[in-house]
Amino acid sequence: MEMNCISKIAGIGAYLPKQRVTSDELMAEIASTRFGTPENYISNKIGIIERRMADEKTLASDMAIMASEVALRDANVQAHEIDLILYCGIERDWQEPATAHRIQAELGATSAIVLDVTNACHGFLNGISIADAFIANHSAQTVLVCTGEKQSNLTYEAIDQLKKLSSKEEFRKRLGGLTVGDAGGAMIIQRGNEHSGFQKMNFMSDGSHTNLCYYKHTDSGTQGQMLMREITVQILRLHKMFIDSTYELLGWQPESIDKLFCHQTGAKPHQGMASLAHQPINKAPITYDNYGNLTSASIPVNMFLNRPQRGEKILIMGTGSGLSVCQSGLIF
Structure with a gap:
């Protein structure tokens, strides 16, 4: 699906917990050598050295709120000016009501309507597309798109399960739970102009691969797998199918791109994304090494830590289990 866009990023925010936990420490805790896997496998082969993990009292919404406060300051916007809040995290405070309600209350965004958007790691880009649609039909002027990911819950569950298992196949299914990290991310989205803003968004979904990455809560705990x-x-197959058409839609050549921001799960996938987009790896800032797979917070955190310059042409490549992908062109 091709989408014309009229919005821009007016502000970016992120929150990263202070606690650092290395991959080697996690692998040592589960005694990974039992599965024939060295303790440095994640750090050496996948490229994730460490990740941040929030304390047990921190909620997913707490991290979204702190990231949103940074984004508001960056955009020079007051909370009462927000018309719409979209919370896009996999992790939510509760099933009902929408977690976005707490974010509205804590920020004091009394004029905003709120809702949650969920689509695994792809949720944040879906949130931006919804924000753009509201702005395009003049229903909103200022939209807060935010997420908070406390994926350490998944990590702790994976550790508990792996300590009880000895099967290499079960280890492979649950290894992805040791690669994720906690973070909050946020963007203020407003109407753009001819000099700045999202140009196009190109979406594709293939629901035949839902079994590759899922988790659900059952009476006996969390059940799922992540076949990395x-x-x-x-x-990579899906992205390759329409990267050329995305460049054609944008009217851009690969060499005109200043930066590539893509969802990151490790070194090899990141290199693969840059390669199929015909981009040198030095144009694609990384976050996986020190922060792990940040799930839906990956894009906003990366753009916050490696902020583009105004006027730069940005290619964004989003990914989510299911599978869903998005390619977008942005003049920052």
Whole structure:
């Protein structure tokens, strides 16, 4: 699906917990050598050295709120000026009501309507597209798109399960739970102009791959798997199918791109995304090494830490289990 866009990023914010936990420490805790896997496998082969983990009292919404406060200051926007709040995290405070209600209350965004958007790691880009649609039909002028990911909950669950298991196949299914990190991300989205803003968004979904990455809560705990190698193959396949058409839609050549921001799960997938987009790796800032897979917070955190310059042409490549992908052109 091709989408014409009229919005821009007016402000970016991020929150990263202070606690650092290395991959080697996690692998040592589960005694990974039992599965024939060295303790440095994640750090050496996947490229994730460490990640941030929030304390047990921190909620997903807390991280979204702190990131949103930074984004508001960056955009020079007051909370009462927000018309719409979209919370896009996988992790939510509760199933009902929408977590966005707490974010509205804590920020004091009394004029905003709120809702949650969820689509795995792809949720944040879906949130931006919804924000753009509200702005395009003049229903909103200022939209807060935010997320908070406390994926350490998944990590702790994976550790508990792996300590009880000895099967290499079960280890492979749950290894992805040790690669994620906690973070909050936020953007203020407003109407753009001919000099700045999202130009196009190009979406594709393929629901035949839902089994590759999922988790759900059952009476006996969390059940799921993350088949990292298989996911990477299919994600790269989908992106490759329409990268040329995205460049054609934008009227851009690969060499005109200043920066590439893409969802990151590790070194090889990141290199693969840059390669199929015909971009040198030095144009694609990384976050996976020190922060792990930040799920839906990946894009905003990366853009916050590696902020583009005004006027730069940005290619964004989003990914989510299911599978869903998005390619977007942005003049920052």
